[in-house]
Amino acid sequence: MKPSNSHPFLLGLLLCLVASISPVLAQRNLSLSGRVSSSSERPNQGAALALDNNPETYWESESGEAPWIAIRLPGATEITGFTLNFYPGGKPAGGVEFQYLLNGEWRTFHQTTGNEAAEVAVSFEKELLTDRVRLLASESRSLRITELALWGQQYVDEGAGEVMPLLVNQSGYNLNRPKRFTAPGVADGSPFAILEKKSGKEVFSGSIFGEKGDFTPFNPESNQEFLVVSGNKTSFPFRIGPYWLERVSYRGMLDFMMGARHYVGNVSEKRVLSFAWRDGDFFNWSMQSLVALYAANPAAFERMEITGTYRANDSFPEDYRGLWGALEPFSDDTPDIVQLIHWDADVKVSQQLDHEMQKAELAHFLYAWPFLSRWLPRQNFDRVYAYTRSVWTKESVSSHATSQYDLSPEHDLLALKTRLGSTKGEMPPGFSVIPNLMMYEVAKREGDPEAEVYFTAAYRQMEWMIAHLDWEDPMTTKGQRMSEHLTLRAFAFFGQQYPDRHPPGLNGKVEEWAAWMVERSNNLWDFRKYADDEWTPPGWNETGNILGFPAAIFAANTILGRDHRLASRLEEIAWAHFENAFGRNPTGRHFSFKGPEEVEGVDLGWYSRHKGGIGLLEELPFVFDGSPKNFHYPNQPEAGDLGWTEGWVQFNTAFNTSMAYLANYYTHLAYSTNESGDLLIRLEAPLNFYPDLKEPVTVQLSLPSGENIAVSLQESSPFSLALEGTLEKKASVLVSGDQVLPLDGQSQVKLSYGHGFFEKCIWIPVK
Template sequence: MINKKPSDLFILIVLTVAAIFPVKGQNNLSLSGSATASSVDAGKNADFAIDGNPESYWSSGSLDEQAWLTVRLPGATEVLGATIDFAPDHTPNGALLLQYLLNGEWRTVHKVANNESHRVEVDLEKPLLVDRIRIAAADQKPMQIGEFILSGQQYKDSSTLAAKPILVNQSGYNLSRPKRFTAPGIADGTAFHVVNLKNKQTVFTAKVKGEKGDFSAFNPQTTDAFEIQIKGKASYPFRIGPYWMERVTYRNMVDFMLDARHYVGNVKEIRPISFAWRDGDFFNWSMQSLVAMYHSNPFAYERMEIKGKYVPNEAFPDAYRGLWGELLPFKEGTPDIIQLMHWDADVKISQQLDHEMQKAELAHFLYAWPYLKKWLPRQNFDKVYQYAISVWEKAEVSEHSLSQYDKSPEHNLLHLKTQLGTTKGEMPPGFSVIPNLMMYEVSKRENDPEAGKYFDAAYRQMDWMIQNLDWQDPMTTKGQRMSEHMTMRAFAYFYTEYPERSPAGLKAKVADWAKIALSRSGNMWDFRKYDEAEWTPPGWNETGNILGFPAAAFAAMTLLGDKDLIRDLEILAWSHLENAFGRNPTGRHFSFKGPQEIEGVDLGWYSRHKGGIGLLDEVPFVFDGSPKSFHYPNYPEAGDVGWTEGWVQFNTAFNISMAYLANYYTRLECSQNESGDLLIRLVAPLNFYSDQEEQANVQVANMAGNSISLGLKELSAFSLELEGRMEKNDSRLEAEGQILLLEEKDQVKVSYGYGFFEKSVVVPVK
């Protein structure tokens, strides 16, 4: 049982008893909204239907057989009814649909049939909480609407009173990284103060600009808590540490994946639309998120306490037979993150999953094999490899591998993929690029004479994306929701691994993406909008897009040459992490249980979804919700509106962002002093606690391929770096009882991280 502080109990009580109370608003809500339409005829614009003037009217095109008119309200509103006045002198439509937007789909709330009247009045049985509603013709005839009147009340959620007036990352910020906050309503030029809460001293001062402040230059060497103060207003307290974001998330990330496993996690039930992970579907990207995490910062995950264990399939009832168990168990002492990769591959192989995205995930496991084999039996690789190559070019898909969200026209991973997914996030452009490039490397390792076909497929796909993706269309970017990072990571992977073999225009395409992302982010939240008109993908709970955007940004930054572009994109990457930790219009962390589970978090999400397909409400570190279109640009009064439910896809997007963040900032240096000793320094997210001396291991190899592991130690309690030394004695290097023999004119390679995230430096040894 979790012991709650009195403040925690107060927040829970507020959330429990929060009441929605009406605020008197105008009767015709449409007058405060904006209108769009399916088509316009002869200058009869959509706005004419909501201008309050009975003499003007909107007319759809004469050939428009699916005419509609949408009214978007300024924020969340309780609509009680609607009145449709057809234009005089025009025949009214005989059949109509009154619809509202929910989760990206238009839902019908009322149908009108056999209509002959010029006025149609609809009274709803209960208030409809929406920000946009439309009338659609159901008789395949054009429409002429004089007035579309929505009646109801604006409202305010009293639970919004729990938030602070200055919005920060409630948990804390990383040293030497961008650090920002938002101060709605504060005038430009107003001074803000960073105050040390231990001694009440002001330790940093600057000025607000654009309703936000920047204290990136403030990098204290202390564990004290701080808050932002402006003219009597204050933020939640926060701390600043060398790797604070990693400190409060790494263990939580792994714990979520352990408990969210299907069959063997914290829930044993067999769930629909679930394979290796509950509510995981076929586009959850779990394997690649785990591989990226481990490759980016291996020692951080190897040093973790091991909580998982092998669960034999035979220990379960008959209904579970064959759902996993084809791969031999991992060894005793295997890190949790390796156990999770094993689990994902085992379920895919055991169930013979052959959807193109499921089999594509196996490439990540195969690619990572050189770094997994000390824990896993060789049988694991052989089984996965043989299965992957047997189904890679298979166009058909088995029924048991599907769900209702499948959009793939076929499943041959060597084919060109031109299908663009919906805002569900199920078909991101370029999802096959990295898997094909990984299969290329794996097949070369296995001496497959046809290895080149994988590279060729990836090249064709990348070239098509360069030529055909239009970044101005939000469906190619934020419209892919929690899967957008797949596209930009494909660009970065291709160029980083094969700079001389990449298609023409690749880097320029990435720069264009960055410029468009920044062009949509000039606001008080440093928040990348869906497009010029929309803040979030229409109707959707976009939690995973915010969490996954840093991965796309950091991937792009590795290819950019413009320093100003890199600087601005870096701010944007961190601002999205800040958004998830409370710097957003609701002032809340995305996790309902954030205050109990995440160090430093004060106010969690309004609620959590009990039940659901994934049964994830009791899994640790669930991202339950995020601000909706109702809340932006700054309408916290909307409160707990829209859909709230955790999803594995949200967490894996965050996992990948944290992996790309680690990779971007990791640095490795090696030099030789006058005595011939090697001095090695590593910058990596490893120094989490100022009261502990934390370490890391790097690999040191000679030209013959022999290697030893060298331990590094942090330079100080708040340092970003770790350092170690190898002594040179004649023709050998020595460290910690290990010896690395050297040949004449030998060189040593020092490395940290694995595969596509490896950081290395080669030094001639004098």
């Protein structure tokens, strides 16, 4: 049965617990199917003896501590009560707390005090809904327990609804990319077919192994909807397009970020734990996600409709004064993505935010200045640069710039960072590496004689990571939740940008990481697990980790190289995580509650959305509301709408970052010449979203002297992944439309797309 509120903590606030000295009458002893752990145990008196249904055996803890014993159940369970029997030869605990795990914390559900009885039985008026409980004694002494029995039944959400027997990306797949589905319970060797939905015609076939199927070779040039069918099982319909994921995501990504801004978004109300973004706190990584998106695929964002305008601070009430406005406004023709970057920097400088992660974000703005300066006043750079330099090595943080989640021992960004954050995601390993390397480049560009100090700090940090990070420990990877991608991106940035200067062992460390990720993804969902015996971080809503994990994979693959033995499998896993967010998961649902109305092709959205909360995000488009929890895996859809559900800016910025690294990974430039010596330019990048429309873009062709011309490119065919254009070569000039580039004896020209660390360029001989 389904309770009135499916979140255990909120449910717990409403429950009245009744203690009784008589045995609990319940369905069955759940402890017998659970796995037990404890604070300690004495030789031959292990914790498992408290769950063996034998009154002659007992668990005994060490003395000198507040002992606890914990039980992990196979899945979500309605616990109606418990009985506790102390060994007759020992003293009963005078006080115990019955706890459950939520968001990484043990929360007390029931407390007993003043106990002297050898047997304690508790019945709950309403059930506790969880999969992990713990009994904690209040006294620091040895404890002997013969039996701890939990009473209740496996949870079934009657409102979970039917799940399709074959699970796919409900919206669609990208042409010439990995395309997989999951078939729970289907036997190895079972055939499957891809059918055109409209005609029922079979257009591809294959076999299912490991409860999943692969139709990567199927790359139709068609606007048709397709179905996967195996026997009497079928999937939701889906489409396949040149850049389908980008097509259904790009606009929504920006619309979410526009609306989620603090003060000037769709809600003007001031919120706690919020600076530039509502409920963003100091570790939302928005600036770097936006800079990466723009750097990777600038044409896609420059051609989008401009929906934002500058909101002057002095047009708001008096108590909003100074919250932004230190940076001069952008021009009216500024793309939305650049407006968002400007907003983030403006709030940080205006409010003088000096938490190490806030000021580290400003390095991305400064680094990106050469490609932002087209849109923004020079004053913006000067103001941000002066502020960032003034606080970069500041050890303390101002009280207004931090929150209760701050774990930083100090805030000097040149200092070595050796502390790992918690599963909250607030302090991922290596978060200072890219900012220091970016400040190194900015300082060199500005003629700062002290530039090398930034490089040295990044080098020391990377050395430490190579020597000390243990990939087998989930707290260095999935345990960092939606911030995990910062770690592998640091490795990739250092390795790619400084191939001859990075610390030794960097490539090998990335290879070790890749091997662990492949091992932990060997399952029917191609889903990277938290650990061998855990699917997700215990007790947490990990939505952003799934959305951000592809960024880590594509970053790693730039170091490994496409020919590496693990690269193609990692690529499959990256796409499987996008698929997971779009319905290929045990719940069969897209992560967004409003997915069916907002995302083209999505049939079934998340069960619910959180209304209110710190961020007030529920009315925004493209909110990622929830994802399957540990008790949904490997395939328990009947758990339904269980566990915490709430959108968070940090989830969306993780997805932004993955989409940036996705674009970069698949962007390529090439050229050829014809018999007349004319140049044929070819760009493969996520730009052809609509096969029925012409979507031209321009790329830059430049001389070493700096002179350049824009070259217009068109899709080579309606479903092409590439765009092409021709430059006519006449004597000592190149001609593109009405533009002329004099070669003046130059032997080569540079063709480029993208910016900064994501710039792709080739040098073309022209003699």
